[in-house]
Amino acid sequence: MKRRRRVYEGKAKILFEGPEPGTLVQFFKDDATAFNKRKQDVIDGKGVLNNRISEHIFLNLNRMGIPTHFIRRLNMREQLVREVEIIPLEVVVRNIAAGSLSKRLGIEEGTVLPRSIIEFHYKKDELDDPLVSEEHVTAFGWANPQEIDDIMALAIRVNDFLSGLFMGVGIQLVDFKIECGRLWEGDLMRIVVADEISPDSCRLWDSTSKDKMDKDRFRQDMGGLLEAYQEVARRLGILVDQERPRGTGPVLVK
Ligand code: UDP
Helix, strand or coil, X not given: CCCCCEEEECCCEEEEECCCCCEEEEEECCEXXXXXXXXXXXXXXXXXXXXXXXXXXXXXXXXXXXXXXXXXXXXXXXXXXXXXXXXCEEEEEXXXXXXXXXXXXXXXXXXXXXXXXXXXXXXXXXXXXXEECHHHHHHCCCCCHHHHHHHHHHHHHXXXXXXXXXXXXXXXXXXXXXXXXXXXXXXXXXXXXXXXXXXXXXXXXXXXXXXXXXXXXHHCCCCCHHHHHHXXXXXXXXXXXXXXXXXXXXXXXX
């Protein structure tokens, strides 16, 4: 079999050269990392679930006219995507206080924010992805003012869509992170959503019990990560209920 050229390897994914120019194959690994790799583990099956969940979300974003890099899923662990020039920002949208916002500003986790807040973090592992302002983004040339406007408009549309999607299945979208890229079509360029959207990059709480159904289970050593991701997939209608194990047929009620 011909070996594919590895274009990039990140913490949870590998990008390979795609079958046609301008395409890449995005491979989802089972690796889980947190606190900038200071905590690491392998969780069998996580990559398969994230591939399916991210596919479901990106397909629907595309259908809604929200541009993304996603073309189609290829198999259990891989999807075909358009090659984009990644903007070195993690764009975080928050609806409810949690994580670094709670820590930084002393706002109790679970507090509903007065409005959705968009943050930019500079993508730089060595610096632990620091929070930056629009001033930094334009001064250092990571994106220009028009691109920042486009990124914020995309982030708001994704937030509106995802909040509704999850609310409909009894899940609160607390916050999430997206990455954006420049997609070149001839001389024209547009900003699209890239990377992945999965329970690795979102905070998802059960609407009633407030149980965490995301990577915080790993960050906080709570266990049950795979089961939680499976439940997210099941509620989104991606996974059908597992068949009943053999041997546990109908039980006679006396
Ligand atoms: N996030 C992410 N990758 C990162 C950092 C954060 O996907 O490298 C997501 C995280 O899962 C959460 C949101 O972005 O849904 C906000 O994360 P936060 O700033 O609170 O940082 P954390 O508490 O994860 O350090």
